[in-house]
Amino acid sequence: MQDRPHRSALYIPGSKDRALDKARGLPVDMILFDLEDAVTPDAKIAARDTLYAALAAGGYGPRLKIVRINALDTPWGVEDAAAVAAMACDGVLLPKVNGPGDVDALAGLVPDLPIWAMMETPQGVLNAAAIAAHPRIAGFVLGTNDLAKDMNSRGRTALMMSLQHCLLAAKAARIVALDGVYNAFKDDDGLRAECAEGRDMGFDGKTLIHPAQIAIANAEFGPSEDEIALARRQIAAFEAAEAEGQGVAVVDGKIVENLHIVTARATLAKAEAIAALESA
Structure with missing residues (x-):
């Protein structure tokens, strides 16, 4: 559900x-x-x-x-x-x-x-x-x-x-x-x-x-355009940090850890589900 x-x-x-x-x-x-x-x-x-x-x-x-x-x-x-x-x-x-x-x-x-x-x-x-x-x-x-x-x-x-x-x-x-x-x-x-x-x-x-x-x-x-954009930036920054062997990233002056990435990915998944529902 x-x-x-x-x-x-x-x-x-x-x-x-x-x-x-x-x-x-x-x-x-x-x-x-x-x-x-x-x-x-x-x-x-x-x-x-x-x-x-x-x-x-x-x-x-x-x-x-x-x-x-x-x-x-x-x-x-x-x-x-x-x-x-x-x-x-x-x-x-x-x-x-x-x-x-x-x-x-x-x-x-x-x-x-x-x-x-x-x-x-x-x-x-x-x-x-x-x-x-x-x-x-x-x-x-x-x-x-x-x-x-x-x-x-x-x-x-x-x-x-x-x-x-x-x-x-x-x-x-x-x-x-x-x-x-x-x-x-x-x-x-x-x-x-x-x-x-x-x-x-x-x-x-x-x-x-x-x-x-x-x-x-x-x-x-539903997630706003700003929330979607932030989620994407958080994921990109965290993945870049991980590639350098680091466990945290910084976006807009704030620490981004794995727990924030879980939320960011959920935001993008929700946006995709809404788009699919509205186009059906």
């Missing part, structure tokens, strides 16, 4: 034919087809058939296709899971994951699909390491709105410990971690700032609620 871009992950209602069709042409890395919050209770059963038909028709290209089901303790969750198991998707996203037992329960219903966990409850955050270590888990999706509600907190600063705790667990398990949504979809400056913060923290990408947010997330979570 880590060898492909996850810069932008857009929620799309699984019940809306028009939205499902429009998503085929969006420059997003991932689509989170939603059977949960974006679908009203009276439309949840029909949404399964609508989404099944859309995915069967294809046309989503190389985008990662993940389906968010309803929680298994709701009237729809178990049947959602059975339906998703037969869909042409790349994984299933389980809401309200409190511990690895919740993952076990879903794993038996979708034996062939990677499982992603919505990290959106206090108990889930406290159990993040155990959830991330589950062999079926492919990634974390931070549900910051629900987490803020359960914590009765205001503002992103109040969630910072929870974000970092989940992020540490994801990195330790080498799985993908996606930052929560930014609700003010018309506030480009605010979105850009929150994406930059999430990227600096180490998140792999941002979950989005509107197509207008895609370009900013892609730009902020």
